[in-house]
Amino acid sequence: MNWFATDDYWIGRLVFQRMLALIYLLAFVGTAFQFRALIGSDGLTPIPAWLRRVPFRRSPSVFHLHYSDRVFALLTWLGAAISAALLVGAGDAIPLWASMLLWLVPWALYVSILNVGQVWYGFGWESLLCETGCYAIFLGSTHTAPPWLMLIALRWLLFRLEFGAGLIKIRGDSCWRDLTALYYHHETQPMPGPLSWFFHRLPRPVHRLEVAANHVTQLVVPFLLFAPAPVSTISAAVMIVTQLWLVCSGNFSWLNWLTITIAVSALPDSVWHGDLGLPVPAQSGSTSWFQGIVIAFAAVVLALSYWPARNLIARRQLMNFSFNRLHLVNAYGAFGSITRTRQEVVIEGTRDAGAGLSATWLEYEFRGKPGDPRRLPRQFAPYHLRLDWMMWFLALDPYRGQVWFIPFMRRLLCSDRATLKLIRLNPFPDSPPRQVRALIYRYRFTTWAERRETGQWWHRELIGQMVPPMHD
Structure with a gap:
């Protein structure tokens, strides 16, 4: 490792980028299929009416330049096409500067969609996708070693995501503190999955164990992300296993899979190469202009981190809140209260x-x-x-x-x-x-x-x- 980059996370970055591209693809395709009825010109909450009420400075979006359903559909499918290209490795087949621009496009398009999506896009995983997608722009490609600053930024994101969710729970509903939350949650969650009935029917001691394990994963394990390997590797693996448990027990859009994607970036090549047998890519350096851009962006992330860090220790913690219009360095959390029926x-x-x-x-x-x-x-x-x-x-x-x-x-x-x-x-x-x-x-x-x-x-x-x- 040199002062800027590391040679230990090539495969982790590759898997992270491919998984993120797939989630981008699903997000754009879902928008393309659903927008006309929800936010189209004749939708339930039309974008044109929103654009007349809300200025650009409050909702930065390319659709302030011009909106029609045809343009919206065209740009949404463009985002899907670029996401598909990134999924199959197009970002690694072109020069570094072009790869960064390629990652920039889906991020800019999805921020534009989110900022005009109104209530239909008011979910925490929307901002999470935008923040994660922005970091991907500066993560580099096979032309350069993974920059440490961006890997640390992703761990800081994962920390806020998990620790923020843990604090919301422990500060919120008493059922999280007395370990009874899962007596109800599998049944009352927004959209149960095919196994939710069986999860709900598990013995109550198992439910209490689930809640206790969740508290450890969200309130203790996140701090270990910043420890040296293999401690940081184990902490990321614990989070991945926990998220897979949630994938099995319910339908939370891409929240769990995107959390897994972020955690994957913390797994060193020794995991992929030694345990899975994947080859380690050839080493490569990084150019000075790329280093300068990454350092400048890392400084922006550091400055913007003040508000979510303060929110974590605030008495009235905000849940799933963006402190800026580009949805960077957000506050996260979910299910601070649990419905009993x-x-x-x-x-x-x-x-x-x-x-x-x-x-x-x-x-x-x-x-x-x-x-x-x-x-x-x-x-x-x-x-x-x-x-x-x-x-x-x-x-x-x-x-x-x-x-x-x-x-x-x-x-x-x-x-x-x-x-x-x-x-x-x-x-x-x-x-x-x-x-x-x-x-x-x-x-x-x-x-x-x-x-x-x-x-x-x-x-x-x-x-x-x-x-x-x-x-x-």
């Missing part, structure tokens, strides 16, 4: 003119969120179903979602094609319903006995009506 909004429609007992109501089915009690939850992560996630938040606080939910109901009344593509089952394929309504149910996982008797994964009870019957 699960509520779901169920939307129904009818072709009958009246709304009395004689009306026949048919249920709309979503792709990921619970609906039909007999349907096993599906695995969608790392793909992000934005509407399904917002439906979970809607059930927690119906009033906050009215800005988009009532327009969504109206789209169903006219069988809007773009909107119907976001859901799994439209019970009115031939003609629109005359009326739609929204009900609130309480859901819980069935017991082993109920599962054997009914074949259902969920038991649900009607709580009441959230939106009375609507018609055009």
Whole structure:
């Protein structure tokens, strides 16, 4: 190792870059398929209306220059194409300066999308992708050894991500402190996966052990990232294993896979070469202009780190918060509070003119969120179903979602094609319903006995009506 770069992380950088490119690809493809109904010109929260209200300085985005659905789709697919090229190694087949520009494009495009995405892009992993993607620009390619400053920046990011999440939990809901959080969380998390029912049915001592292990992983292990190897290697490996456990137990978009991606950058070549048998790339130096750019960017990261570092020790810690419009050096954290019961909004429609007992109501089915009690939850992560996630938040606080939910109901009344593509089952394929309504149910996982008797994964009870019957 010289003063600027190291020869011990070539393969870790390569794996990190390929995994990041894949996550970029999924993010852009998901946006391309969902944006028209959500934020398009005729969407639930249209971008043009947002651009008229919010100036460039508050939401830097290329779409302030010009917006149309066609331009948005073109730039989104451009981001997907470049991500695919980076995935297959295009960044290593061109000069270093060109590789940096290639990594710059998806970052700039995704920041532009995030800054006009409104409530649909208000998740912590959106900013996490932007921050991680920005570091990738300065990580170099096979033309130069991995710069230490960027490897340390990625560890600082991983530290904030894990330690921030641990502090949010231990400072928040008492169920994290008394180790009972997972009595509820597998059942009440935003979007359960196909194994969540089985995780929920684990013995309660196992749940308590899970919570205790989580506290160790998030409150103790992150400090070991800055220790010499092999301690730092072991700490990164522990985080990777923990994240894989979360991948199995739920659907958290690309949050877990991106955390694994960041942790991979902390694994030295001895892990990949010695344990997996991968070859170590030929060594190469670094040019002075590249060193100057990396040092300057590292200084920016250091300066911006003041706010998230202060947030970690603040009495009122912010969760998933960006301190600047480019989403660099953010604050992270999740599930500071745990809901004990699960509520779901169920939307129904009818072709009958009246709304009395004689009306026949048919249920709309979503792709990921619970609906039909007999349907096993599906695995969608790392793909992000934005509407399904917002439906979970809607059930927690119906009033906050009215800005988009009532327009969504109206789209169903006219069988809007773009909107119907976001859901799994439209019970009115031939003609629109005359009326739609929204009900609130309480859901819980069935017991082993109920599962054997009914074949259902969920038991649900009607709580009441959230939106009375609507018609055009």
